[in-house]
Amino acid sequence: MSIGTEPGIGYGTEKPLVLKKSMPPIMKGIIWGGVGFLLANGIVSLLLDPQPGHPFITEPSVTVGWVVLMIGWVLGVGAWEGAVKPAFGRTSNWVAAVGWRRFFEYSTDHKVIGIQYLVSSAGGFFIAGLAAMMMRLQLMSDRMWLFPYPGQYLTTVGIHGTIMMFSVGTVALVGGLGNYLIPMMIGSNSSAFPRMSGISVWLVPLGIFTVAFSPLLGYWTTGWRGYEPLAQQDPSGILFYYLGVFALTLSSLLVALNLTATIVFKRAPGLTWKRLPMFAWGIITVSLLNIIWLPEIEITFLLGILSRIVPFPFFTATGSPLTYLELFWLFGHPEVYIVVVPALALWQEILPVMTRKSLFAREFGVIGLIFVMMLSGLVWAHHMFTNMRNSEILPFSFFTEMISIPTAFSYLVAIGTIWRGKFRINAPSLLILMSMFNFMIGGMTGVFLADPVINLQVHDTFFVVGHFHYTIIGGMVFSWIAAMYYWLPKFSGRMYNEKAGIIGAIWIFIAFNMTFGQFFLLGLHGMNRWVPVYPSYLQPMNFETSIFAFLLGLGFLFHLIHIWWAMKAGPKTEKNPWKSKTLEWMSSRNLAQPNFNELPEVVGNFYAYENDEPVAVIPGEGGVEIV
Amino acid sequence: MPDFLLFFILWVVFSALGEWAVNIWGSHVYYFIASTQAVDGVNATDFILRVLIPLFVFVMLMLIFAMTKFRRKEGDTSSSAHQFKTNKVYITTWITITVIVNFMFLLHPTASATEAMFNQYLPQNNKNVLIVDVVARQWQWYFNYPQYGVQNTVDTNGNAFLELPVNRKVEFVLRSYDPNHTYDTQVDVIHSFWIPAFGMKEDIIPGETRTMYITPTVMTNTTSNPMLRVQCAEVCGPGHPYMEANASVVSSNSFNQWIAQQKKNQNS
Numbered sequence: 001m002s003i004g005t006e007p008g009i010g011y012g013t014e015k016p017l018v019l020k021k022s023m024p025p026i027m028k029g030i031i032w033g034g035v036g037f038l039l040a041n042g043i044v045s046l047l048l049d050p051q052p053g054h055p056f057i058t059e060p061s062v063t064v065g066w067v068v069l070m071i072g073w074v075l076g077v078g079a080w081e082g083a084v085k086p087a088f089g090r091t092s093n094w095v096a097a098v099g100w101r102r103f104f105e106y107s108t109d110h111k112v113i114g115i116q117y118l119v120s121s122a123g124g125f126f127i128a129g130l131a132a133m134m135m136r137l138q139l140m141s142d143r144m145w146l147f148p149y150p151g152q153y154l155t156t157v158g159i160h161g162t163i164m165m166f167s168v169g170t171v172a173l174v175g176g177l178g179n180y181l182i183p184m185m186i187g188s189n190s191s192a193f194p195r196m197s198g199i200s201v202w203l204v205p206l207g208i209f210t211v212a213f214s215p216l217l218g219y220w221t222t223g224w225r226g227y228e229p230l231a232q233q234d235p236s237g238i239l240f241y242y243l244g245v246f247a248l249t250l251s252s253l254l255v256a257l258n259l260t261a262t263i264v265f266k267r268a269p270g271l272t273w274k275r276l277p278m279f280a281w282g283i284i285t286v287s288l289l290n291i292i293w294l295p296e297i298e299i300t301f302l303l304g305i306l307s308r309i310v311p312f313p314f315f316t317a318t319g320s321p322l323t324y325l326e327l328f329w330l331f332g333h334p335e336v337y338i339v340v341v342p343a344l345a346l347w348q349e350i351l352p353v354m355t356r357k358s359l360f361a362r363e364f365g366v367i368g369l370i371f372v373m374m375l376s377g378l379v380w381a382h383h384m385f386t387n388m389r390n391s392e393i394l395p396f397s398f399f400t401e402m403i404s405i406p407t408a409f410s411y412l413v414a415i416g417t418i419w420r421g422k423f424r425i426n427a428p429s430l431l432i433l434m435s436m437f438n439f440m441i442g443g444m445t446g447v448f449l450a451d452p453v454i455n456l457q458v459h460d461t462f463f464v465v466g467h468f469h470y471t472i473i474g475g476m477v478f479s480w481i482a483a484m485y486y487w488l489p490k491f492s493g494r495m496y497n498e499k500a501g502i503i504g505a506i507w508i509f510i511a512f513n514m515t516f517g518q519f520f521l522l523g524l525h526g527m528n529r530w531v532p533v534y535p536s537y538l539q540p541m542n543f544e545t546s547i548f549a550f551l552l553g554l555g556f557l558f559h560l561i562h563i564w565w566a567m568k569a570g571p572k573t574e575k576n577p578w579k580s581k582t583l584e585w586m587s588s589r590n591l592a593q594p595n596f597n598e599l600p601e602v603v604g605n606f607y608a609y610e611n612d613e614p615v616a617v618i619p620g621e622g623g624v625e626i627v
Numbered sequence: 628m629p630d631f632l633l634f635f636i637l638w639v640v641f642s643a644l645g646e647w648a649v650n651i652w653g654s655h656v657y658y659f660i661a662s663t664q665a666v667d668g669v670n671a672t673d674f675i676l677r678v679l680i681p682l683f684v685f686v687m688l689m690l691i692f693a694m695t696k697f698r699r700k701e702g703d704t705s706s707s708a709h710q711f712k713t714n715k716v717y718i719t720t721w722i723t724i725t726v727i728v729n730f731m732f733l734l735h736p737t738a739s740a741t742e743a744m745f746n747q748y749l750p751q752n753n754k755n756v757l758i759v760d761v762v763a764r765q766w767q768w769y770f771n772y773p774q775y776g777v778q779n780t781v782d783t784n785g786n787a788f789l790e791l792p793v794n795r796k797v798e799f800v801l802r803s804y805d806p807n808h809t810y811d812t813q814v815d816v817i818h819s820f821w822i823p824a825f826g827m828k829e830d831i832i833p834g835e836t837r838t839m840y841i842t843p844t845v846m847t848n849t850t851s852n853p854m855l856r857v858q859c860a861e862v863c864g865p866g867h868p869y870m871e872a873n874a875s876v877v878s879s880n881s882f883n884q885w886i887a888q889q890k891k892n893q894n895s
Binding site: 149150151154219221222223227229230233234316317318321322325355356357358359360361362364386387390393394397398401402404405408411412415416418419420421422423424425430433436437440444447448450451452453454456457459460461524525526528529530531532533534535536537579608609610 | 726
């Protein structure tokens with residue numbers, strides 16, 4: 001298949017549009033989705049299932065309406081013209097836009113999709129971050145003052161956790177960096193299923209908005225878990241939790257299918273599994289985790305929706321109240337490895353480049369990622385020591401302790417690589433070290449939590465909240481920012497300001513540790529979770545924790561502005577400023593061009609620094625280009 | 628000095644400093660404890676901390692070495708002279724230590740302390756046990772003392788109140804239902820019974836009866852130490868933050884007087 005000839009596939013020609021679009025695709029998506037919602041909702045609430053008093057919005061109608069809205073939205077934003085019509089052999093009028101407009105419509109270019117995912121994720125990060133700031137503001141006092149009603153605080157907790165987990169934690173490194181980098185890193189010009197990928201990204205903003213606007217249907221109090229049976233008696237906002245998370249997890253599932261197929265089938269000649277880049281290993285293991293566990297949680301959410309709108313007593317005392325928790329954590333613990341596995345892979349990707357030293361014990365890095373993936377489904381019930389059968393406590397405690405062995409392989413590899421290297425201190429390398437520090441604390445506090453008698457005390461307290469923020473912000477978000485600086489020259493051809501990057505890194509490092517380090521102490525001192533009011537003896541420490549939390553929020557904002565500025569106006573830089581050996585640095589970042597005019601052939605090890613022998617060769621263009 | 632020797636010396640020094648700190652603070656990590664069960668938790672925390680300190684120092688030192696000893700000089704673009712891709716001794720030692728440490732944790736404190744906890748359930752260990760029926764509903768606690776025929780104990784303000792005699796083992800029988808709607812006892816959600824000073828919590832599941840054993844060891848009360856309070860720890864709706872009850876641990880004489888007073892109130 002040649003690129004750019006088939007409708008919907010390939011790269012926007014840098015020519016004026018031949019066929020003018022009747023309206024911007026986003027507008028079309030909103031109209032199709034909105035009209036679809038009104039029609040479907042009206043049919044259900046007025047004709048099929050009218051309820052006493054004839055309300056226009058009922059729980060069944062809004063659910064059906066939302067599903068039609070989702071379909072109308074992705075079709076309108078470009079899937080109808082770009083994917084559906086060609087799939088049925090119809091002629092399509094779709095012409096991919098050029099310039100900035102290409103980011104605001106359906107696209108099949110993995111670079112555009114990667115950036116769409118990254119921007120959506122960053123949007124979700126700051127929306128959910130704002131929710132976190134409101135929580136910390138409320139917690140500065142031990143009495144209600146910011147929110148007039150506790151349900152509003154608990155909804156804020158739920159929105160914060162849900163958007164952070166499902167649109168940032170699972171998405172930024174996989175849908176974002178994975179979509180952008182993986183085809184380049186494995187020497188391909190596209191991902192395996194570009195149309196599916198072009199559609200899936202539009203589920204992310206929909207999911208974020210659905211969750212963020214869930215209070216329209218009423219406050220829900222369950223937190224990011226949608227806990228049953230509490231969810232059964234919550235106001236209807238819980239429906240938008242289930243539906244929004246359904247959209248977000250569906251998006252991640254499609255990404256996982258696409259990137260797995262890409263890595264399996266689209267590798268360049270000579271790119272054997274033994275030579276596969278570490279980040280690609282991270283992405284394929286995390287994608288397998290997604291493929292195994294996301295369908296499971298989507299079915300669970302479906303059961304949750306059905307038990308409300310039918311209704312079924314699946315999860316009440318006449319049904320089985322613990323089943324939801326078990327189904328949730330069966331997914332929920334693999335989920336945290338979904339978040340952190342690509343971050344661990346990033347350490348191993350960036351450290352050899354910054355130390356100019358061959359990657360140490362590569363096979364253990366790979367084995368570590370694979371075993372974390374395989375063990376992650378065996379540890380989940382440590383979230384339930386307080387309510388499970390006592391006889392099940394020890395086996396889950398055992399597996400939870402054992403998973404630290406493969407996780408520690410990431411440290412084994414990183415430390416072996418650092419030892420006697422020539423460590424270049426800059427924003428990405430510093431952030432990777434900080435990520436290692438934070439994740440170490442997160443992992444070690446996990447050892448305490450794996451121990452049943454300690455768990456029974458600190459479970460459901462701020463100790464646990466501190467623990468998982470250390471793994472997720474400390475491990476994943478720090479690595480994400482490191483990756484943004486590291487690949488900034490790739491994304492934009494420009495360089496960030498080193499001083500600003502390092503100051504920003506130190507800023508968030510201090511603010512982060514001062515915030516979440518104190519969470520451990522608060523938890524040990526008796527601060528339980530999900531409370532906007534609490535005993536007054538905990539107020540002074542909460543007050544100062546909040547101040548550091550605000551500084552942390554400002555620090556993230558600083559990085560966002562700095563990265564934005566660097567991409568737009570930073571000093572121009574050479575193509576491969578870090579002298580990295582991986583393939584993405586050989587490819588074109590120009591959105592109008594394919595990654596490689598001729599596919600490269602891999603002939604060596606990407607992470608070997610003992611000599612300057614070429615790692616890959618690109619035929620054509622009057623000779624051989626050597627990296 | 629060779630890198631590894633310097634590293635080794637620093638590792639020993641900082642690990643020793645860390646152990647010294649754990650020696651001072653390790654037994655206070657729970658801030659305040661008032662039961663034998665909480666002592667098990669503190670001992671487990673203390674033990675794990677002692678083992679983890681040298682491992683933590685090892686990784687932290689390496690991060691510091693990266694930024695100091697192995698830092699690249701300004702303008703140096705060459706690759707490191709030390710290009711090794713594996714080291715059998717290092718990898719074998721690493722894996723051996725992580726496996727041994729994990730299995731050790733599994734045996735102690737995990738299995739040993741869990742066994743001690745499970746032993747609480749044995750009938751021979753529950754001869755003189757005080758039974759307290761705890762009922763949780765949204766968003767309220769009820770405490771009943773079936774051995775004394777006392778129901779729904781309250782303080783002078785009429786709020787639910789839990790009073791326990793010191794050094795006598797208590798069996799909390801935990802249920803979640805609404806006692807005010809006897810035709811629909813199935814309605815309610817998951818709560819969690821937690822008294823921070825006792826070092827333990829247990830979820831309360833609608834439709835299930837669960838138990839938790841505690842032996843209070845310190846006489847105190849919520850007013851003088853708020854870590855001794857009954858707190859719902861599992862989110863249970865908008866009233867969750869208010870689902871607290873005051874408690875006190877008193878001498879067995881005072882406890883008997885209090886029970887008599889509660890009985891009198893009930894019969895009046």
